[in-house]
Amino acid sequence: METRPRSFYILAAFFTLFLIFLYGPTITIAILSFQDPQGGLTFPMRGTSLHWFRDLFEEQAVGDIWGSFRRSxxxxxxxxxxxxIVSIMGGLAFRKRFAGSTLLFYLIITSLVIPSILISLGVGLIFSQAGLSVHWSTSGFGAxxxxxxxxxLLIMFAVFNRFDKSYEEAARDLGASPWQTIRHVVLPIIAPSLIGVALFGFTLSYDEFARTLLTAGSYNTLPLEIFGMTTNVTTPVIFALGTLTTLFSFIVIAVFLLIVWLTGRRRAKQGSDAGKGLV
Structure with missing residues (x-):
């Protein structure tokens, strides 16, 4: 039997520590959220129950948990x-060189390296100085x-960089218009990537704090509500909320992955049926 080198066990131990570091805080919060009514915010646990989860569905003395969840x-x-929508349009536009495309690309990417709190401050100031309402659905949306x-856009750039243009050429040879080519050829092929873009968009927005801090106006989103609760809530109800929101995030990811899997199966079945039709 071949023995593994010592480096394998060292790297395995390092990877295990990495996973503990990555998911340890989430697991800790989940464990502490199952305490009984006398439970506190630290270990050791004081019994086990679903009391704090039930408490979330009762009228809260502080905060607007379900309102902030709905807004998020x-x-x-x-x-x-x-x-x-914008990523598809941008990806299609950047397939051809145009004047200022390089400058525009770097301007788009620069947004990622600017401190988030400065983006939030800047967007909030623009809306307030323009006499517009600073609200989660307007300024928060823009931020x-x-x-x-x-x-x-980066995902779509990578997708179209590897896209085989022969499919589009074949569609045009068969008389398809540009719109028909995009609708019936391009979009079905890149559908899994579009689902990935959608997942990125939703999860990044749902969890975003810094860019929403100064642009949400009078109504909090869920990350802002949780942050506010850390200053005045001293019971494990905040852990129960964190556990449910984390579970919701995993459910969203699972739904998107299921859609990708079903889309792949459908495409494979269609390809198999088309192959049988040629025989």
Whole structure:
């Protein structure tokens, strides 16, 4: 039996420590959220129960948990749809060279390296100085797009850089118009990547704090609400909230992965049916 080198065990131990570092805080919060009504914010645990999860669904003495969740969810959907649409349009536009394309590309990417709090401050000032309402659905929406759009565009640039143009040429040879080519050829091929862009857009928006801090106006999104609760909530209810929001994030990711899997199976079935038709 071949023995593994010592380096394998060293790297395995390092990777295990990395996973503990990555998921340890989340697991700790999840464990502490199952304490009984006398539980505190630290170990050791004081019994086990679902008391703090039930407490989340009762009228809260502080905060607006479900209102902030609803706002974050709606904002995430708005950002997701906009990111997908603009990323597709940008990816298609950058397939051809045009005047100022390089400068425009770097301007888009620069948004990722500017401190998020400065983006939040700048967007908030622009809206207030222009006499516009500083609100999570307007200024908050714009600030979050400055975070999600560069990621979406980078993904689409990579996708179209590897895209085989012969599919489009074949569609045009068969008489398809440019719109028909995009709708029936390009979009189905890049569909898994579009789902990835949508996932990026939603999750980045749903969890975003810094770029929303000064642009949400009078109503908090969920990250802002949780941050506010850390200053005045001294019970494990905040851990229960963190556990549920983390679970929700995993459910969203699972749904998107399921869509990708189903899309892949559908494409494979269509390809198999087309192959049988040629036989």
């Amino acid at each position: 969810f709606i904002l995430g959907l708005m950002v997701m749809v906009t990111t997908v 979050q797009l400055s975070w999600t759009l560069p990621f979406g």
